[in-house]
Amino acid sequence: MSFTPAISDADLARLLGAASTTPPLPAGLCDRIMAALPADPVPLPPPTALRPARRRWLRPAIAIAASLAIGSAVAAGLVDVPRLAPILAPLLQQLGVAPAPARRPQPTARTAARPHPAQPAPAAAPPALATPALPPPRLQAELPAPAAPATLPTFAPPAPLASRPPAAPARPAPTAIRAAIRAEHLPDLPARPMLIAPPPVAIPPLPDAVTTAPPAVTAAPDAATDAAESATRSGPAATLPATAAERAAALQALRQARQNGSLTPDQARQLRALQTLRAARANRPPPATRPR
Amino acid sequence: MTNGSRQERARLVLMERLDDPGLGDDALMAAVAAGSRAAFARLFERHGSAAWRLAFRLAGDAGDAEDLVQEGFARLWAQAPRWQAGQAGVAAFLTRVVTNLAIDRSRRKRPQPMADLPDDPDPAPLADAVLAEADTARRIQLCVAALPERQRAAIVLTYWEGLTGPMAAETLSLSPKAFESLLIRARAALKGVMAAAGLSAADLPGDLA
Structure with missing residues (x-):
């Protein structure tokens, strides 16, 4: 429920004007106030001395x-x-x-103008180097000696940076390690670099799915497998079975012999060759381009 | 001539001129700063009545109004050494001080707890009887006293003290816009209180209605 006062602004002003009367000032109020006042107004604090002059020399001294x-x-x-x-x-x-x-001056064009004192020639190559020192070329021996070698500018070799760690000794490549291991344990087995890093397989052009009959998946030519087979057959283990069934039977027989402990070195090499061949077949790329 | 002797001579000159009615408030304040009670009495003669009127309208009670006036003049006395001529006059200073003191006093008032009430019944007539017997002016003053303190101050300064909007806003330390909003709310509240008390323009005497 809303209540609307029935008094307008003009009525309000008239009402307030009629009530503006106030009682007169009480008598003796001034005396009472004066009696309650302190003796004197709160005096201002005495004027204090001005702050001593700032040290004008301080800022310039700091700047200097x-x-x-x-x-x-x-x-x-x-x-x-x-x-x-x-x-x-x-x-x-x-x-x-x-x-x-101290930093060693880097050989620049400006430093080349001013000759540095001649530096002693570096010592001969350390004896650890296997390469024998080549005899000086004949042409160099026949050249006349320089007229004034002392005046030629020579540059000191740049000092190695302190922050750079010394170069680590060259480590043999993993393939070299594997080759060495293979040569130590399987001297008769030929090297098979294709098994470790097969070359990129050249994808043949897509055959026409309609006119070309799909080749058998098991007989599909595979570059990696062929290379492995050829590498395997080229060595002493060339007596591997030709067909897959024969190879599987031979592998089973060799495994059985290994379990019985009657594996001869030749059989061990044959088993190894069969396993390698099977691994190569398992690692060949999927026949994505072959129509099924 | 030292500073002390110069100030004393100025004080004596002021004392001689205190009877001059044309002496301004700033000169009187300078005399008050020098410790002249006569100059302070002259200031009270000039501004005491206005301060009393304002205090009574704000407080609605003679005793409270007297306290407000006393406190206001005490502050004027304390302000005398720091008084700067050419600033707001003594009247404006007293108006601001008394208004703020009244607002603070009204805010500090707490409802009287029951334990402090007297055992004997108050012989004064009931409020309804007071309202019925009081004249219109008293009823209007009671309606104004019923307003919140800031709204009451806005009504008193605008309608009874005759201050302009900016002056009243400065007295209450408000912006003109804020004071205008406050005055609108105060008017609406006062109209409601008056209507609830049965007051209307018909209650005014014939020459005012």
Whole structure:
């Protein structure tokens, strides 16, 4: 339920104007107030002395010190520059600033103009190197000696960076390790690099699914398998069975012999060859391009 | 001549001129800052009545109004050493101080707990009887006193003290817009209270209605 007052703004002003009367000021109020006041108004605090003048020299001194520090740091970094070195080095010595860690000058076009003192030639090749030192070529021996070798600019070899770790000794490739193991344990088995890293198989063009009869999956030519078979048959284990059934029977028989402990070295090599052949067949790429 | 002797001479000159009716409030405040009670009495003569009227309208009670006036003039006395001529006058200072004191006092008022009530019945007539017997002015003042403190201050400053909107807003430390909104709410509330009390323009005397 909403209540709407029936008094307008003008009526309100008239009503308030009629009620503006107030009682007169009580008598003696001034005296009572004066009696309650303190004796004197709260005095202002005494004027304090002005702040002592600021130390006007402080900021310039800080600025000078900071610029000196920055400048000496920059100079210590630039002392390696050959042109600035004769200027900066005595200055830094006067200031007592240690130069930056010495860096060997890099051979640049500017440094080539100023000859460095001749560096001794590097020592002969270490004896650990297997390659014998080649005799000097005849042409070089026949050349006349340089007129003034001391004046030629020579560059010091760049120092190795401290942050770079020394190069690790060259490790033999895994294929080389496998080849060495194979040569040690199976000296008669020929190397089969195709089994480890088969070359990319050339995908033949797609045959026409309608006109071309689909070849048998089991008889599908496979480059990796063929290569493995040829590699296997080319060695002493060339007496492997030709058909898959014969190979499976032979593999079963060889396994049985291995379990019985009657496996001869020839049989072991044959078993190994059969296993390798089977692994090669298992790893051949899927016949995705063959129509089924 | 030292600073102390110069101030004393200025104080003596002010004392001699206190009887001058044309002496301004700033000069009187300077004399008060020098410790002149006569100058303070002159200031009370000039602004005491207005301060009393405002205090009574805000407080609605003579005793409270007297306290408000006393506190306001005490602050004026304490402010004298820091008084700066050319700023808001003494009247504006007293209006602001008394208004804020009244608002603070009204906020501090708490309902009287039952344990503190007197055992004997109050011999004063009941409120209904007071309202019935009081004249229209008293009833209107009671309606104003029933408003919240800030709305009451807005009504008093605008309708009874005759301050403009910006002046009243400055007294209450409000922006003009905020004071305008406050005044609208105060008007609506006062109309409702008056209507509830049975007041209307018909209750005014013939020459005012």
